[in-house]
Amino acid sequence: MRPMTASPPNELRSAHGHRSVAHLKDHWYVLCTSSELRTRPLARTLMGTPLVLFRNANGEPGALLDRCPHRNVPLSMGSVEGAELQCGYHGWRFDTAGTCTTVPGLCGDPVDRARNVASHACKEQDGWVWVWGEPDSEPTREPYHPKAAGLKGYTEVRRTVDFEATLHATIENALDVPHTAFLHKGLFRGGREPVEIRAVVTRGADGAQVQYLDEPRPPGLAAKLLSPSGGVVTHYDRFWMPSISEVEYNIGTENHLVTTGICTPVDDFHTRIYAHVAFKLRLPGWLVAPVLQPIVMKIFNQDAWVLREQTAASERWDGEVYTSTELDLMGPQVWRLMRRSQQGRPAEDDDWSKEVRLRV
Numbered sequence: 367m368r369p370m371t372a373s374p375p376n377e378l379r380s381a382h383g384h385r386s387v388a389h390l391k392d393h394w395y396v397l398c399t400s401s402e403l404r405t406r407p408l409a410r411t412l413m414g415t416p417l418v419l420f421r422n423a424n425g426e427p428g429a430l431l432d433r434c435p436h437r438n439v440p441l442s443m444g445s446v447e448g449a450e451l452q453c454g455y456h457g458w459r460f461d462t463a464g465t466c467t468t469v470p471g472l473c474g475d476p477v478d479r480a481r482n483v484a485s486h487a488c489k490e491q492d493g494w495v496w497v498w499g500e501p502d503s504e505p506t507r508e509p510y511h512p513k514a515a516g517l518k519g520y521t522e523v524r525r526t527v528d529f530e531a532t533l534h535a536t537i538e539n540a541l542d543v544p545h546t547a548f549l550h551k552g553l554f555r556g557g558r559e560p561v562e563i564r565a566v567v568t569r570g571a572d573g574a575q576v577q578y579l580d581e582p583r584p585p586g587l588a589a590k591l592l593s594p595s596g597g598v599v600t601h602y603d604r605f606w607m608p609s610i611s612e613v614e615y616n617i618g619t620e621n622h623l624v625t626t627g628i629c630t631p632v633d634d635f636h637t638r639i640y641a642h643v644a645f646k647l648r649l650p651g652w653l654v655a656p657v658l659q660p661i662v663m664k665i666f667n668q669d670a671w672v673l674r675e676q677t678a679a680s681e682r683w684d685g686e687v688y689t690s691t692e693l694d695l696m697g698p699q700v701w702r703l704m705r706r707s708q709q710g711r712p713a714e715d716d717d718w719s720k721e722v723r724l725r726v
């Protein structure tokens with residue numbers, strides 16, 4: 367693991383190129399799956415801040431700063447006792463709101479604001495535990511709901527994957543088409559003469575989308591599996607603030623696949639993806655899923671490898687000095703939206719659209 371490097375939130379640019387580090391706190395992030403949060407507290411990190419997650423006796427999740435106010439011992443070393451989390455050192459107890467309810471041995475009222483610990487709003491939805499990034503504040507929106515999750519006739523697959531990369535680089539990679547013919551050659555695209563297609567890029571206040579038009583089904587293994595009889599691809603790549611990538615394919619008339627990456631910025635240079643794949647195909651899901659899974663994991667591993675090297679090289683050369691072309695459709699849009707949000711600028715100038723031609 368690379369050492370954690372903390373950048374102050376306002377340090378968005380170095381002297382050479384920018385560092386695509388953003389601390390977007392007023393948003394929901396997934397910190398664990400529902401099944402990971404059982405009786406023991408879980409240590410997690412969000413934007414460089416250590417948090418402890420626990421599930422109380424009522425089944426409710428809580429997220430607190432992982433630091434006991436008494437003597438700084440990580441609360442994740444403690445235990446869940448009834449509705450509260452108990453520190454393992456002297457037994458102070460905290461509820462899900464971070465209020466210190468018990469100081470063992472203390473005569474008199476244990477409640478004192480100075481003994482409380484910062485807490486984050488929590489919500490369990492779609493099999494994940496979501497945590498609001500800003501402590502001690504009320505969420506102003508609902509967590510993202512993956513497209514096609516829970517829909518009748520769809521097969522769903524979930525995986526958790528760790529990338530040594532910034533949130534921006536991870537999302538750009540998930541939504542970048544030109545690399546697929548090279549890094550993932552033979553698995554999805556590549557291996558044929560490129561064809562010219564159109565792409566329409568649109569950007570709004572909360573996200574951006576690229577719609578690809580006129581693409582024949584790619585020749586790679588994964589695409590053959592999704593639609594053995596070929597057909598035209600309708601393909602959308604979407605970014606939703608602050609950390610969601612959504613790739614949607616309709617291949618032919620009967621095959622629909624949505625791959626969602628719910629990204630969590632662990633720290634500036636580590637991003638965890640809670641990946642959700644939902645598909646409805648002409649071939650039965652039980653037949654396709656076991657064959658598709660190793661291919662998808664191979665693609666993830668190739669992406670993890672290239673992002674680790676990209677991150678290391680960017681650090682070595684003191685920043686992300688990029689040379690983009692018209693083909694880099696999503697990265698600049700994602701960065702613009704992140705930067706605008708971080709700087710607290712209003713969203714009026716975000717509505718924008720453009721059509722480009724490219725060969726894939």
Ligand code: FES
Pocket residue numbers: 434435436437438439453454455456457458
């Ligand atoms: S350090 Fe937690 S109770 Fe003392």
Ligand SMILES: [Fe+2]
Pocket residue numbers: 539540545546549550665669
């Ligand atoms: Fe990739």
